[in-house]
Amino acid sequence: MTKKKILEKINPTTLLSIILIIANSIYFIEGIRTAPLIKNDEIGITFFPFFVSLLLFITAGCLLYTGMREKTSTSFSLFKISRPIVIIVTTLIYVAIFKKVGYFLSSILYVFSLMLLFDDQKDLKNKKLLNIIFTIGIVLIIYLLYQKVFGVRLPIGEVFL
Amino acid sequence: MENLTGIIQGFVTLFDPGVFIYVVLGFFVGTFFGAVPGLTATLAIALILPMTYSMDIVNALVMCMGIYMAGMYAGSITAITINIPGAPSAMMTAIEGNKMMQKGQGAKALGQAAFASMIGGTVGSILLMLAAPLAAKLALLIRTPGKFSLILFSFVVVVLAQRKTVIKGAIATILGIMLATIGIDIMRAASRFTFGIDALVQGIDLMPVIIGTFAISELLIQSEKSSSEYQLANKDILNQKIKRKDFLPSIKDIKEIGIMTYIKGTLIGFFVGVLPGAGGSVAAFISYSEAMRSSKNPDKFGTGTLEGIAAAESANNAVCGGAMVPMLAFGIPGDSVAAIVLGVLIINGLQPGPRLMTTQFHLVAPMFAALFVSALIILPLTLYLLGPYFIKIVSINRKILYSSIALVALVGSYVSTYSSFQMLVTLIIGVIAYVLRKQDFPTVSLLLGFILAPLFEKYLRRSLYISDGSPLIFLTEWDSIFFLILTAVFYYFLAIRKTIEVKTPKKSN
Numbered sequence: 264m265t266k267k268k269i270l271e272k273i274n275p276t277t278l279l280s281i282i283l284i285i286a287n288s289i290y291f292i293e294g295i296r297t298a299p300l301i302k303n304d305e306i307g308i309t310f311f312p313f314f315v316s317l318l319l320f321i322t323a324g325c326l327l328y329t330g331m332r333e334k335t336s337t338s339f340s341l342f343k344i345s346r347p348i349v350i351i352v353t354t355l356i357y358v359a360i361f362k363k364v365g366y367f368l369s370s371i372l373y374v375f376s377l378m379l380l381f382d383d384q385k386d387l388k389n390k391k392l393l394n395i396i397f398t399i400g401i402v403l404i405i406y407l408l409y410q411k412v413f414g415v416r417l418p419i420g421e422v423f424l
Numbered sequence: 425m426e427n428l429t430g431i432i433q434g435f436v437t438l439f440d441p442g443v444f445i446y447v448v449l450g451f452f453v454g455t456f457f458g459a460v461p462g463l464t465a466t467l468a469i470a471l472i473l474p475m476t477y478s479m480d481i482v483n484a485l486v487m488c489m490g491i492y493m494a495g496m497y498a499g500s501i502t503a504i505t506i507n508i509p510g511a512p513s514a515m516m517t518a519i520e521g522n523k524m525m526q527k528g529q530g531a532k533a534l535g536q537a538a539f540a541s542m543i544g545g546t547v548g549s550i551l552l553m554l555a556a557p558l559a560a561k562l563a564l565l566i567r568t569p570g571k572f573s574l575i576l577f578s579f580v581v582v583v584l585a586q587r588k589t590v591i592k593g594a595i596a597t598i599l600g601i602m603l604a605t606i607g608i609d610i611m612r613a614a615s616r617f618t619f620g621i622d623a624l625v626q627g628i629d630l631m632p633v634i635i636g637t638f639a640i641s642e643l644l645i646q647s648e649k650s651s652s653e654y655q656l657a658n659k660d661i662l663n664q665k666i667k668r669k670d671f672l673p674s675i676k677d678i679k680e681i682g683i684m685t686y687i688k689g690t691l692i693g694f695f696v697g698v699l700p701g702a703g704g705s706v707a708a709f710i711s712y713s714e715a716m717r718s719s720k721n722p723d724k725f726g727t728g729t730l731e732g733i734a735a736a737e738s739a740n741n742a743v744c745g746g747a748m749v750p751m752l753a754f755g756i757p758g759d760s761v762a763a764i765v766l767g768v769l770i771i772n773g774l775q776p777g778p779r780l781m782t783t784q785f786h787l788v789a790p791m792f793a794a795l796f797v798s799a800l801i802i803l804p805l806t807l808y809l810l811g812p813y814f815i816k817i818v819s820i821n822r823k824i825l826y827s828s829i830a831l832v833a834l835v836g837s838y839v840s841t842y843s844s845f846q847m848l849v850t851l852i853i854g855v856i857a858y859v860l861r862k863q864d865f866p867t868v869s870l871l872l873g874f875i876l877a878p879l880f881e882k883y884l885r886r887s888l889y890i891s892d893g894s895p896l897i898f899l900t901e902w903d904s905i906f907f908l909i910l911t912a913v914f915y916y917f918l919a920i921r922k923t924i925e926v927k928t929p930k931k932s933n
Contacts, residue, residue, distance in 0.1 A: 279863055283595065290602060290617065297616050306888055308609040308616050311881040315605070319598045325591050347644040350830075351855055354640075357834065358847045366835070373834075374827045380647065381823035394823075401828050405835060413478040415839045 276330030283323040291316045349380060365420025366406065374398045427557040427785070434789025438486060438797060446483040447794045450490025451802045457491070458498025460820070463642070464511050465495020466760040466868075470638040471829065473631060473767060474836030481772045482790050488768060489744075489794035490802070492761050496704055496741045497541040497803060500733075504533045513704030513743070516712040516736035523728030531670035532677060536730045537737045538807050539673040540686060544738035545799025547690045548697070548745030553792050555698075559753035560781035566754075568890065570903025572883035575876050577911045578700040578756045582869050584918040585699065585706060592865045599856075600873020601880070603628055610878050611885060623845045630767045631840040632850040633874050637867050638760075639833035640854020643826055645861060671807040681734045685715055689738030696739070697746020700872060703759035704740035711739030744795055752776055752788060756876065760868040763875055771840075 294309040294316060301307055357373040375398045382390065409415040437443055457468035468491045476484035499511030504521030517537055524533040566574065583593040606617045607627020618624040689711040696707035715735030716725040725732050747758030748765075755776040757763035769776050774784065781788060837850040857867045891897035898904045 275863055279859070293617055293619060298614070304893070306885050306893070308612055308614050311884060312602070312605045312616065315598060315601050319595065319602070322591055322594045322598060326595065329591065344648070346647045347858065350644060350647050351851070354830070354834065354851050355848075358844055358851060361834075361838065361847065362844050370831055370835075374831055377827040377830055378823045381826055397824055398827070401824065401831060405828070405831050408475075409835060409839065413475050413839075415478065416842070417835070417838075 274330050274333055276333060277327060278330075280323050280327035280330055283319065284327070287316055287319045287323060291320075346380060350377070353377070353380070362418045363421050365423060366417035367402065368420065370402045370405070371398055374401050427553075430785045430789045431553055431792060433786060434791075434793040435797075437482060437786070437790045438793040443483055443486060443790065446487040447490040447798060448802060450487035450794075451494045451798055451806060453487075454491035454494030455498040455806065458495035458511050459501050460825070463825075464499075464638075465491050466764060467638045467642055467829075468495060469761055469764045469768075470634045471832050471836060473634060473764060473771070474839045476768050476771065477839065481768075481774070481787055484768055484772070485765070485787070485791045486794035488761075488765050489791050490798050492744050492765075493545050493741065493795060493798035493803065494806075495761070496545070496744060497538070497737070500537040500541070500737060501534070504530060504537060504733075511704070513708050513740040514736075515705055516708045517733050519712075519726060520729050520732035520736075523726070524730075524733075527728055529728065531667070532673070532730060533728075533733055534670045534811075535673035536677060536681075536733045538671045538804065538811075539678065540689065540734040540737035541741040542799055542803050543686045544690045544693055544741035545744060545803065546796060547687075548694050548742030549792060549795035549799060550745075551690075551694050551742075552745035552748050552795065555749050556752050556788075556792070557781060559749050560778040563753045563778040566903045567901060568883050569887040569897050569901040570907060572880065572887055573898060573904040573907035573911070574754060575756065575880045575883065577907045577914070578750075578872070578876060579880075580911050581914055581918075582700050582872050584914065589864055589866065590919070592863070593869045596860060596865045596867060596869035597873035599860075600633075600870040600875075601877040603633065603853075603870075604874045604877035605881070610882050623843075628849055628853075628874075629840055629846055630770060630875070632837050632846050633853055633871065634764055634767055635833045635837045636850040636853030636855075637857040637871055638764075639829060640850060641857035641861055641867065643830050643833070644854065644858040646822070646826055668808060668812055671804075671811045677730055681731050685731055685734050686738045688714060688718075689735045690742040693739030693742030694746040697743035697758045698749050700750065700756055700758055703747070703868070704743045707739040707743045708736040711735040741799065744799075748791070748795070752781055753778060755879065757872065760871060763868070763871050766875060 290312070294312050298307045298309050300310045300313055353373065353376045357369055360369045360372075363369075375394060378394045378398060382394070406417065410417055438447065453468050453472070454465050457463040458465055469488050472484075472487065472491070479487075495511060496513055499509050499514030500517045500521065503509040503514035503518035504525055507518050507522035507525075509515050509518045521530075521533040521537065524530060579597055583590055583597055585593070604627075606624055608615050608625060615625045692711040692714060693704075693707040696710060697703075712725075712732055712735050715731055716722050719725065719731055721729070721731075743759065744761075747762040750756040750758050751762040751766050753776075755766065757766045766776055769780075774780060774787070834847050834850065837846050838844060840846055857870065860867055860870065887897050888895065898908065
């Protein structure tokens with residue numbers, strides 16, 4: 264079976280409910296490991312989360328049942344989710360370098376990358392200069408807004424200190 | 425009398441030029457976010473939230489009210505002109521308005537939407553001024569077990585309000601509650617669910633949850649669309665020509681619609697707003713359905729009728745006043761915008777509830793005044809002066825728009841604690857919200873769960889402490905019994921009766 268066919272077979276509802284059950288199991292175990300529900304006749308810190316976790320097991324179970332009963336499975340469109348994934352990775356890199364290289368350099372790189380990602384037209388080459396101008400403009404306006412208007416200190420970059 | 429003086433004082437504060445400029449600014453921001461498809465007033469307030477740290481609290485609150493009122497109305501502009509509701513609350517307006525646009529009666533539809541929004545918003549804010557102080561007095565009578573049952577009632581309504589996706593609504597709410605349990609326990613100095621990560625000991629801040637849920641998830645959703653799809657919609661927008669006089673409704677039309685349609689729409693909107701989790705789209709839907717049920721010409725609905733627009737628009741703008749009542753009196757937000765306004769209050773060190781309404785009424789009263797003035801004066805004035813240009817403004821280049829939103833969102837989440845860890849949390853919550861939205865989970869339930877969970881747990885544990893661990897305390901205290909009965913009544917009407925109604929036609933068939 265090709266990768267595409269396997270992906271088409273996956274029902275997102277079923278997949279999501281399985282992920283929820285796994286995540287909830289981790290939460291549940293962490294709760295049990297942390298403290299007893301009741302200690303010395305007093306309600307412990309994991310008493311409330313314990314019942315919340317039980318509720319999630321029940322509701323995620325219901326969702327799993329619904330997902331398994333669904334006849335038509337909504338297939339994933341790899342094209343559609345590829346751009347969000349790239350944006351997530353780009354944002355992750357931005358977060359990682361934000362304090363190290365400072366607001367200006369990190370933000371210019373980030374905004375410019377987003378510009379390219381949101382601009383899927385053919386005549387991209389002709390727009391490079393325009394994208395650079397827009398990028399610098401956006402970064403500068405947001406800097407002025409936070410730093411000058413609201414008096415918020417933005418990082419200048421650990422590597423430049 | 426005391427409250428009346430307070431409200432008058434609120435108007436005096438509002439008309440200070442230094443304060444008033446914030447309402448006007450908020451109104452423009454709200455109009456832009458409400459009109460651009462995909463952007464909402466909720467997103468606008470979420471992005472502004474970090475800036476409120478360094479703003480005067482009154483300025484921040486009146487600005488939020490301007491955004492709220494404008495955002496509710498502005499969705500109708502693109503809903504009518506190009507059949508794309510700028511905000512979910514304009515969905516019913518699109519059904520009727522765009523049909524009228526196609527018939528060459530777009531001007532009438534735009535004028536009616538503006539007029540009905542003005543009526544709904546103005547009367548809704550008057551009702552807020554009357555109801556909020558009364559609700560605050562009632563709130564003082566509620567004791568700990570009653571407070572627990574009240575939040576339980578809110579959770580049940582939030583989940584049941586999702587209609588077709590009750591299970592998904594419940595899961596989103598529970599996920600919000602779980603996120604809130606991370607960090608130091610609310611009653612003891614002990615940490616939980618930190619998974620060995622030191623940065624999680626302080627818990628998850630409200631700011632990353634709000635920004636992640638509304639801004640980052642929206643960015644990811646929008647990134648799925650290709651530029652050509654977006655440009656096609658923009659082409660439609662630019663082809664529309666709107667004149668200044670289009671925003672003025674005729675007296676004849678108002679008479680034909682009937683004053684009762686506006687009154688009913690406003691009352692429905694206000695009371696739906698009071699219910700947690702319902703919001704503008706539910707109000708517009710109920711009001712529209714009621715207008716169709718009681719109309720002399722129900723068969724005209726769906727073909728382009730002013731009555732439908734009047735019902736939907738008066739209701740969704742009246743929600744603004746209604747949603748503020750439980751938020752201010754009980755600390756329970758009526759919809760997503762109210763939830764973020766609650767965040768503005770909490771971030772600035774104010775605890776919503778009856779004490780806020782009695783001891784710090786001078787901070788709240790300008791909010792009431794701002795809602796009223798936004799609906800009665802700024803809305804018609806802005807539309808008359810700038811209405812023809814709004815349609816051009818919404819056709820902004822999307823790469824500039826979403827790149828700016830991403831930067832404001834992430835830098836905003838950084839400034840709350842000066843920590844890039846909060847930026848990472850924002851991204852993670854954004855991704856979770858994106859996955860949930862893709863599967864039709866209501867993310868507003870996640871936010872409400874997160875906001876209300878600490879109080880819910882505190883009241884539960886305190887009540888059990890008072891009763892030596894007996895849960896019967898919830899069935900012996902009158903206030904708790906009242907809210908439990910109310911929960912049962914809502915459960916009957918929203919879940920059981922609805923199921924019976926759905927099943928009955930099948931049997932007869």
